[in-house]
Amino acid sequence: MKKYSKKYVEASSKLDKNALYSLTDAVKLVKETATTKFDSTVEVAIKLNIDSKKSDQQLRGSLVLPNGTGKTKKILVIAKGAQATEAKNAGADYVGDVDMIDKITNENWFDFDVIVATPEMMPQLGKIGKVLGPKGLMPNPKTGTVTPNVAKAIEDINGGMVSYKNDTYGNIHTIIGKVSFDAKALEENLSHVVKTIAKAKPASVKGTFIQNISISSTMGPGIKLDKNSFDI
DSSP: OOOOOHHHHHHHTTSOTTOOBOHHHHHHHHHHTOOOSSOOEEEEEEEEOOOTTSGGGOOEEEEEOTTOOSOOOOEEEEOOHHHHHHHHHTTOSEEESHHHHHHHHHHOOOOOSEEEEOGGGHHHHGGGHHHHGGGTOOOOGGGTOBOSOHHHHHHHHHHTEEEEEOOTTSEEEEEEEETTSOHHHHHHHHHHHHHHHHHTOOTTOOSOSEEEEEEEETTOOOEEBOGGGSOO
């Protein structure tokens, strides 16, 4: 049986496990039940009515949170020529082409959080897909990280872009901010995520698409939300 920390048990005692909380109450509680000394990340988990084995019911994409993520990310851009210059001017932390790919391969270098690549560089980058894929670093057009407009991608990432992808159980997990955010900022970020996912409902899905929504802080208890709190 899993053992929980004293702080977790104490935080959980503030919740009614059978209750579905309004957006306002849920955000208030996620701040009150944070158990870490550091500024915890707040995440949302959304259970979807999809069959993850069907290719037409896979969800993957990205969105920019209205109030950011509270995190800064180191960005590596794989590009050549004018687009490389554009990336440097836009504030990318690292810019290169084959030299950066070789650095990752030969030096096991991963001093970055996200890779943005131009379409022309993807064949080269694909050669190390087995290295990048398991780390969640492989660029993808669906998440806006494979694009000819590298400046826009950098702007979005720095502005609070998060990616999402359903797991084998039909769940989506993503960040909505930090415990230190004010309640309104967390509410706006959460609403934006839920509305974005709702709009991404595959045409082949029948019936209720979003089944359950819950939020939690790092190492904190899950808080279930009333779906009626959202305009979906």
